[in-house]
Amino acid sequence: MSNWRLIGQDNVVAFLARSLERGSLCHAYLFSAPEHSGKTALALKLAQTLNCTGNEPPCGGCEPCRRISAGIHADVQVIGLAVNDDGKSKTEVTIEQIRAINHAASMPPYEGKCRVFIIEEADRMSTGAANALLKTLEEPPPNVVFVLTTSRENLVPETVRSRCVKLKLASAPRTEISRYLEKDLGFSAERAGLLARLSQGRAGWAIIAAADDVVLAERKDNLDRFAEALESGFDFRFELASRLATRFGKSRAEIYRMLDQWLSFCRDLLLVKLDIKDEVVNTDYMSALETLSSRLGTAEARSIIGSLSNTRQYLEQNASPRLALEVLMLGLPLLGGSLKKSG
Template structure:
C-alpha cells in the first residue's frame, strides 16, 4: 500500500521550471514531482526505474535538494544544503549502494546491515535539513533479509522521511516492496537533446556529440560519463574487437575465452554485462543493415565492419545471434553457471574467417 505523507512544510515550487532540475529528457517526471511538492505532500517511497546511467540517482539527488533547499527557486543548486547534498556530505541525505568487502571489491547485494542502518537513521528527526532522504541504488540487488527489513519501515514510514529506490530491473524488486512505492519509469532521453547538451554545454564537436548521443541509446548519464572519460569508449572498442575476433576463431579459442570471461564475471559482473550489451547492440545494428534500416544504426563508427559482416551472415543467423546473446545475459542474471552459459554462447556463434575488426 502506497502512503502519502504531509511533510509539515510547503516547498515553494510555484514558479518552478524543469530546467532547475538540470535533467535531460525527464520533464514529465519532474513536473509530476514538482506538483506534489507544490501541494505540500509527497509519497513516502518512490521506485525510479530505467536502464543503467539514465539519470535515476541524479533525479533522486535533485528531489533531495528540492526538499531541503532554502533558496527562492528550488532546487537552486547554490545554497548550502543544495551544495552539501551534491557533494554527498549532507547528514540527512544518504545514498546506499552495493557494499564493499575487505578487498575493496563490490559485494553482489545490498545487505541487511545496510538497511538496518538506514532504518535506524530514519527513526530520528532531520539533523540539519527539513527532510531525510534515503536513496537505495540497485534495489533489485537487495538480499531477502534486506528487502524484508526495508518493508517494515515502508509499511510504517516515519514523518519527514522519503525513500527513493532505483533499479534497472524493476521486475526483480520484490513485489511487496514495489507495491509500497510510487513507480516512476524514466523516459529515454531524445538523441537530439543529448547531442545538443554535449555540444553546447560541454563543448564537444558536433561529430563526437552525435556519436555519443547515438551510443547512449537515450541514457544521458552514459553519454556524459563517456564524454568525460576516454576509457569508456576504449573499453567498448576492446569489447567489439574481441567479438569480431571470436567470430573468426575456432572452438579452442572460444572455450578459453569463455573460461577467462567466467573468471572475470566472478570479480566484476557489471563488466561482463556491459560487454554482452555492447555485443548485442552491434548485432542489432547488423540486423538493421540486413533489413536496410541503416538510419537506425547505433554503432556508426563501425559501419564498415558491420557491412563486411552483413555480407557473410544471413538475416535468420543475425536474429539467432541476438537471441543467444539475450539468453546468455538472462541466464547470468538468474545465477546460472557463468562458464556453462558463456560456453553455450560460444557454441552458438557462427564460425567465420577473414577480418572483421577494422572499424573504419
Template sequence: MSTWGIVGHKRAVSLLRRSVERGRISHAYLFSGASGIGKTTLAMTFAKVLLCASPDPPCNECRRCQSIAKGTHPDVRLLKVAAGSNEALGNETTAKTGKSRSIKIEQIRELQRDTALLPYEGQWKVYIIRNAEDMSIEAANCLLKTLEEPPRSVVLILTCADAKIVPATIVSRCQHVSLWPLGVEEVTAALRQRSGIAEADAKTLAHLSDGRIGWALNAAADSSIVGDRDDRLHKVVDVTGGSRTARFKYAEELAALFSRDPEAVYATLDLWLSWWRDLLLIKNGCHDMVTNLHMVTRLLEQAMKYTVEQLHGFMVEIESARSQLERNVNARLALEVMVLNVPQAYG
C-alpha cells in the same frame, strides 16, 4: 515550466514537480531505468528541491543545495553497496543471483535508527538507496518495516535497473517512476552544450550511449570509458570470425570473470547484443539507429555475410546465455554454447 536542470525525463520531472506543488510527497519512490540513464541525478535533484531554501528550487547555489551536491548534507543520505567478497556477505543472499556485493541488513538497520531522528534542518530527510535490486533478502525484509510505517519526514528514493527484479513487496509500496532512454538528438545537444565537444564526437557518443545521458556525459569527460568499451567490442568482433579454439578460450575467460565480477560479464553480453542488433539494423537499412556508429565500415562488411534469420537467431542465443547466467546455470557451459552458435558466415 522548470526542468530542474534535468536533461530529458520530462514526464518524470513533471510528475515529481506536481507532487511537490500539491504538497503530496510520497514517502517512497522507486526510480527505474538502465544504468547511466540519470536515476541518481534525478534523486539528488529531487532531494535539493525538497530541501532548498530558495523560492524557486533547486537553486544549486544555496548552502543546502551545495552541501547536498557534495554529499555532506546531514538530511540527505546516499546508501552504497558494501563492497566485499561472498565471504564478507556472510549468509545474506540477494534477490538477484550471482551477486557478490549487496546492500546489507546492517545498513538498513542503521538507516532505520537514523529515520527516528528529526531533520537537522528543514522538513525532510531523504534517503537514496541505489541499486535496490542489490539488497540482500534480509535487508529488503527489514526495509519493509520502514515502507509500511514511514516516519513523517522521511522520503526514501530507491533506484533500480529493472523493477521486475526488486521484490514485489517493496515495489508495491513505492511510487514507481520509470526513466526511459533519451533520443540521439537530445543527447547530442546536451553533450554539445554541457561538455563542449565537437558535433561529430557528440553524435558518436550519443549513439553509443543508447539514450543514457549520464553515461554519455561521463564518457565525454573520460575517454577511457569508450576506449575500454572499444577494446571489449573488438574482442567480440574477433571471436565472431575466430576459430573454435579461440572461441572456447574466450568463453573460458568470460566464465572465470563471471565468478569474480558478474556485472562485467553482463555488460559484455550487452556489447554482443549491441553488435548483432546493429548488424540486423544495417541489414534492414536502418543505419541511423545503430549503436556502434563509429564502426559502421566493419558493420557493413559483416552484415553482408549473414542472413536476417541468422542474425535474429543469434540474438536469441545471446539472450538465452544471459538468462541462464541469471538463473545460475553453469556459466562456462552457457557461454560456450553461445560462442559455438555464432552463425556461419558466407561470402
C-alpha cells in the same frame, strides 16, 4: 522546474514539482529506468528541493543544495551495494544497511528540513533487508522521504513496490543528449552524436563516457574481440570462453556490458541487412557491419542475437559461466577472411 536540469526527464520532474507545490509528496518513491539514466541524479534533485533555502528550489547555490551535491549533507544518504574488505562489491544490500537507515529515519532532521534516503539497486536488497525496510514504509516517520531506484523493477519485492509511488524515467531523446554534450560540455558534434546513439537514451551513461576515454576504449576492445571470435576456429573460442568465465568471477558487470555491446552490434548487423541504416547505433563500425552483412544470412544474424540474449539470461540465473560462454562460442557461425573496424 527548469532548475532541475535533467536531460529528457521533463514529465517526471513536472510530476514531482506539482506534488511538492500541492504538498502531496509521498513518503516513498520507486524510480525505475535502465542503469545510468539519471535515477540517483533525480533523487538528489528532489532532496535538494526539499531542503533548499534559496528562492527557486533546487537553486543549486545555497548551503544545503551544495552540501547535498557534495554528498556531505547529514540528512541525505545514498546507499547501495557496499564494498567488501577485498575490494569486491557485495551482491546484496544488507539488513545492517537498512537497519542503520531505519534508525536515522526515526530521528528528526539534523541540519535540514527533510531526511531523504536513496536506496540504489533496491532489487538487490536481501530478504531480511526488504522486510526491515517494509516496517518503516508501513509506518513512515514525519519529514522523511525514501527513494528506491532500480533497473529491474520486477525483482523488487511486491510488498515493497506496493508501498512506493512508481515513477518510470523516460529514455532521453538522442537529440537532447547530443545537444547537451556539444553545447554544454563542449564535445565535438561527431563525438556527441556517437555517444548519444550509443547511450540508448541513458543521459548519465553518455556524460560518463564523454568524460572518460576508458568507456569507449573498453567498447572497442570488446567489439574487436567479438570480430576476432567470429573469424577464429574453435581452439581460440574455447580459450576465449575460459578467459571470459574467469573474468566473470571477478567482475560480472564487465561481462554483462560486453554481451550488451555484442548484442547492440548484432542488432545493427540485422538493421544493415534489412537496409534500415538510419537506426544503426554503432555508426563508427559501419564499414565492418556492411562487410559482415554481406557474409552472413539474416537467419544467422537473428540466431546470434538469440544466443547472446540467452547467454546473458543463463548467467543471470547463475548457470556455470564457463559452460554458458562455451555454448555461445560454439554456436557462432564460422567465418573466414577479415573484419576490421572502419576509419
